[in-house]
Amino acid sequence: MLRYILWRIAVMVPTLFLISVLVFTIIELPPGDYFESYVSELRAMGEAADMEEIAALRERYGFDKPAPIRYFHWVGGMLRGDFGYSFEYQLPVSSVVGDRLWLTVLVSFVTIVFTWLIAFPIGIYSATHQYSWGDYGLTFLGLIGLAIPNFMLALILMYFANIWFGTSIGHLMDQKFLNEPMSWEKAKSILEHLWIPVIIIGTAGTAGMVRRLRANLLDELQKQYVVTARAKGMNPFRALVKYPLRMSLNFFISDIGSILPQIISGAEITAIVLSLETTGPMLIKALQSQDMYLAGSFLMFLAFLTVIGVLISDIALALLDPRIRLQGGSTK
Amino acid sequence: MTVSLPESGAPLKHYVSTAPFDPYSVEAMTAGQAKIFQASQTRLMWWKFKKHRIALVSGIFLLALYLAIVVAEFLAPYNLHTRNMDFIHSPPQRVHLFHEGQLVGPFVYGRQMTLDMDTLRRIYTDNRNDVQRLRFFCAGDPYRFWGIWESNFHLVCPARDGQMFLLGTDRLGRDVLSRIIYGARISLTIGLIGIAVSFTLGIVIGGIAGYHGGYIDLAVQRVIEVLQSIPSIPLWLALAAIMPVSWSPILVYLGITVILGLLDWTGLARAVRSKLLALREEDYVLAAQLMGASTSRIIGRHLVPGFMSHLIASATITIPGMILGETALSFLGLGLRPPITSWGILLTEARSVSVIAFYPWLLFPMIPVILVILAFNFLGDGLRDAADPYK
Numbered sequence: 001m002l003r004y005i006l007w008r009i010a011v012m013v014p015t016l017f018l019i020s021v022l023v024f025t026i027i028e029l030p031p032g033d034y035f036e037s038y039v040s041e042l043r044a045m046g047e048a049a050d051m052e053e054i055a056a057l058r059e060r061y062g063f064d065k066p067a068p069i070r071y072f073h074w075v076g077g078m079l080r081g082d083f084g085y086s087f088e089y090q091l092p093v094s095s096v097v098g099d100r101l102w103l104t105v106l107v108s109f110v111t112i113v114f115t116w117l118i119a120f121p122i123g124i125y126s127a128t129h130q131y132s133w134g135d136y137g138l139t140f141l142g143l144i145g146l147a148i149p150n151f152m153l154a155l156i157l158m159y160f161a162n163i164w165f166g167t168s169i170g171h172l173m174d175q176k177f178l179n180e181p182m183s184w185e186k187a188k189s190i191l192e193h194l195w196i197p198v199i200i201i202g203t204a205g206t207a208g209m210v211r212r213l214r215a216n217l218l219d220e221l222q223k224q225y226v227v228t229a230r231a232k233g234m235n236p237f238r239a240l241v242k243y244p245l246r247m248s249l250n251f252f253i254s255d256i257g258s259i260l261p262q263i264i265s266g267a268e269i270t271a272i273v274l275s276l277e278t279t280g281p282m283l284i285k286a287l288q289s290q291d292m293y294l295a296g297s298f299l300m301f302l303a304f305l306t307v308i309g310v311l312i313s314d315i316a317l318a319l320l321d322p323r324i325r326l327q328g329g330s331t332k
Numbered sequence: 333m334t335v336s337l338p339e340s341g342a343p344l345k346h347y348v349s350t351a352p353f354d355p356y357s358v359e360a361m362t363a364g365q366a367k368i369f370q371a372s373q374t375r376l377m378w379w380k381f382k383k384h385r386i387a388l389v390s391g392i393f394l395l396a397l398y399l400a401i402v403v404a405e406f407l408a409p410y411n412l413h414t415r416n417m418d419f420i421h422s423p424p425q426r427v428h429l430f431h432e433g434q435l436v437g438p439f440v441y442g443r444q445m446t447l448d449m450d451t452l453r454r455i456y457t458d459n460r461n462d463v464q465r466l467r468f469f470c471a472g473d474p475y476r477f478w479g480i481w482e483s484n485f486h487l488v489c490p491a492r493d494g495q496m497f498l499l500g501t502d503r504l505g506r507d508v509l510s511r512i513i514y515g516a517r518i519s520l521t522i523g524l525i526g527i528a529v530s531f532t533l534g535i536v537i538g539g540i541a542g543y544h545g546g547y548i549d550l551a552v553q554r555v556i557e558v559l560q561s562i563p564s565i566p567l568w569l570a571l572a573a574i575m576p577v578s579w580s581p582i583l584v585y586l587g588i589t590v591i592l593g594l595l596d597w598t599g600l601a602r603a604v605r606s607k608l609l610a611l612r613e614e615d616y617v618l619a620a621q622l623m624g625a626s627t628s629r630i631i632g633r634h635l636v637p638g639f640m641s642h643l644i645a646s647a648t649i650t651i652p653g654m655i656l657g658e659t660a661l662s663f664l665g666l667g668l669r670p671p672i673t674s675w676g677i678l679l680t681e682a683r684s685v686s687v688i689a690f691y692p693w694l695l696f697p698m699i700p701v702i703l704v705i706l707a708f709n710f711l712g713d714g715l716r717d718a719a720d721p722y723k
Contacts, residue, residue: 018558026567029574147652147705149659152679152698159688265565269660283566284664287573299570303562310561 004318008311015307020078023299024071027292038087057087074296084293088286093297097279101301104267104278106190107197108305111263112256114202115209120252122206123213128240130218139214142207150266154200154273161196197276201266205259209252216251220244250321256313260306268302376721377641387714390707397704401517407487408510409496411473412673416495416505418445422456424500424508424693431463439465440496453690464494500693502681511678512697518674520704522589522658523651529593531647534600539631541601542608549605556598564595568657571595572666581672588667592654603646607639641719649712652705659701675701 035054065073077084083093122142126135220226221244229239271280279298286295338344354360361369371379382388400407416422425440442462446455472489476482490496499508541552571591575584611617612635620630636643661667662676663683670677678697681687687694 014554015558015561018554019562022558022562023570026570026574143706143709144702146709147702148698149656149663149679149701151660151663152682152695155682155685155688156695159685162685162689261561261563264563268563268565268569269664272664284569284666287570287666295570299562299566302566306561306563 001318005315008314012307012311016304019303019307020075020300021071023296023303024067024074026299027296028067028070035087074293078297078300083297086286086291086294088289088291088294093294096282096294097297097301100277100279100282103190103276104264104271104280104302105305107194107201107267107271107276107278108260108263108309110194111198111201111205111267112259114198115205115259115263116252118202118206119209119213123210123217123248124240124245126210126214127217127221130214138210142210145203146207148203150200150204150269151273153203154197154270157196157200158274197267197270197274200270200274201263204266205263208262209255209259212255213248213251217244217248220247250317253313253317253320257310260309260313264302264306373721377718380721381714381718384714384717386710387717390710391714393707394704394711397516397520400513401520404513404517405475405477405483406485408507408513409472409486409488409490409498410507410510411475412506412511412514413671414473414506414510416497416501416507418505419443419456419495419497419501420505421454421503421691422495422497422501422505423691425458425495425497427466427498436463437465439463440490440494443495464491464496466496467491499696500691502691502694508678508693508696511673512675512700515673515675515678515697516700518585518668518672519655519658519676519701522585522592522674523654523708525586525589526592526596526654527647527651529590530596530600530650531643533593533597535604535631535636535643537597538601538604539608539636540627542605543612543627543631543635545609545612549609552601552605556601559595559598564657565660567595568592568661569664569666572661581669585668585672588658588661592657596650596654599650600643600646603643604636607642608635611635611638641715645712645715645719648708648715651712652708655701655705655708 035058039051039054074084081094083097085091086093086096089096122138126138129135221240223244226239226244229242230236234242267278268280268283270276271278272284275281279302283295283298283302285291286298368376381391422443422445425443427438427440429435429438431439441458441460442464443456444459446457447453448455467489468487470486470489471484472486474482474484488496497507497509499512501507502511537552541549568591571594572588575587579587608631616634617630620634625633658667658674659676659679662674663680665680668674668677675697679695679701682691682694682697
């Protein structure tokens with residue numbers, strides 16, 4: 001088991017390396033840099049830019065050096081916990097980002113739990129009552145959830161929450177808690193606001209998961225051991241719970257790998273619409289103003305979150321399913 | 333009695349029936365069975381596909397939509413950019429058939445606008461005396477068909493000096509219905525071009541990885557893993573943000589399709605690779621190799637056609653993701669830019685809660701988005717079932 005975990009962690013390293021190269025290339029691609037757009041913005045407002053100061057800043061952050069050197073500088077910094085400097089906020093990236101990372105993690109985690117809680121009973125019902133009205137209805141409902149763009153759902157829910165509850169559901173907490181340290185009151189406020197984004201982000205992922213769970217469980221239910229059990233007179237409920245359900249539990253955990261990127265994507269868009277205090281709104285601003293360290297760190301962080309999520313799901317799967325554990329890394 | 337034996341070496345005389353003989357007489361097939369037995373693969377697929385009712389309906393719906401966008405100018409009652417300054421944020425008009433108990437055919441009532449001086453909102457009321465009959469196959473807003481031919485021929489137009497805003501107007505007094513019809517042209521083609529890009533990439537990269545195996549395969553798999561582990565929307569955002577502002581809208585449109593396609597090929601490449609890994613061991617591949625066929629010919633001519641139907645089915649299922657992606661990007665202001673109009677651009681108008689409260693008809697573009705995505709999902713399901721007709 002330990003060997004398997006070590007092997008999985010070792011595999012992560014090249015993956016993260018490639019991701020960092022990709023992210024760096026993307027943030028380097030646009031012509032010009034933050035200072036150039038900053039200077040032109042100043043000029044457009046009729047102010048003179050202090051070219052000397054800017055040249056000094058350029059040199060300080062290594063903008064005059066060739067790309068590969070800057071890349072290693074960036075990656076080396078990240079390994080030491082230094083994520084670079086946000087030019088727009090004139091603060092180190094880590095202090096700009098601060099809480100937002102943890103809130104993103106929180107929203108994603110709660111969404112996954114929500115997705116499970118919804119998808120599991122529906123998936124089982126759909127598979128055991130294949131082609132019934134309930135199956136069709138639930139499948140259709142799920143498809144609708146898949147088809148409505150996240151951001152529109154966010155807007156519409158926002159509108160109805162305004163009418164029905166008279167509350168503004170934007171943001172992730174009451175504004176007075178924004179820069180306060182964590183307290184019970186703040187946690188309560190976050191919990192009160194959390195359900196809306198969770199529902200919005202969860203809808204799309206739930207639909208996909210129900211479909212896959214249904215297909216998976218259907219395959220399992222047609223296997224001979226289930227037929228044998230039923231033929232011997234085992235009660236259908238026990239025949240379902242004893243093995244097929246446990247098999248599909250494995251699938252549930254391994255499916256994290258495919259829904260996690262989707263959830264994080266959805267979380268970004270929803271966060272922008274609802275102006276949540278997560279990474280979404282800041283990422284889009286950083287991208288637009290070419291605040292490269294901030295944008296790069298965000299992208300890197302989101303990718304890292306996904307990779308870690310998949311790692312956890314793989315390890316959990318290995319704990320649950322001996323077939324995976326025993327194969328070890330040899331099949332790669 | 334003498335037994336006359338034939339001479340040695342002479343052929344034996346024996347009874348031969350002259351009645352016609354049917355070797356399949358034991359297991360005779362009915363006409364229906366014979367039809368299935370002799371049907372080609374495409375025919376079998378079609379039969380199987382036809383059984384999936386919703387998929388068939390979805391397919392017809394999508395086909396109709398794609399035909400409609402060819403003649404969008406003709407179908408839309410107004411032009412894309414026609415502004416009706418007297419009718420800003422006008423709510424949808426209803427089509428009536430009867431006026432005061434008499435049949436007059438489809439018509440709308442004229443509108444009168446008053447300004448509420450307290451809230452400064454425009455209030456539109458139907459003028460019950462002003463019956464404006466709709467005209468069909470009529471001359472209306474002039475347009476350039478496909479940007480080439482001048483014309484003013486429309487399927488339906490408002491009465492002369494009248495208005496017809498079946499889905500209301502936006503903040504510049506532009507007809508929402510016409511804009512949805514024009515927007516379909518962009519939104520629907522973006523999925524197709526995007527899928528063409530990802531299809532090509534998927535087959536080429538997946539094909540090479542699967543056929544050669546070894547180190548190439550390993551490298552490709554790593555790259556696929558990386559791309560799949562990055563959440564797509566942040567990556568799309570990043571890629572869309574690097575498109576220079578100086579690009580023309582048409583170039584941005586192409587750029588967005590390429591971006592959508594660039595990140596989407598991984599799933600297809602995986603499917604192609606795993607199929608090829610199995611198929612390359614087949615004898616017919618060896619035969620082709622011995623005859624000196626090049627790698628690209630073996631992959632393209634002998635291997636890929638064998639599971640093309642599966643690929644098309646799985647590609648259909650990824651189109652909705654692209655349409656949603658474009659909508660999301662445009663909505664966030666990083667996608668297409670006006671004057672190019674897509675459903676995503678139209679939805680940016682409905683960006684705030686106050687718009688939804690006051691002008692809910694600006695949400696109409698959401699309906700075609702949902703319908704198209706549902707239709708592609710159903711069609712994909714049907715195609716996937718039909719792709720393997722022997723099951």
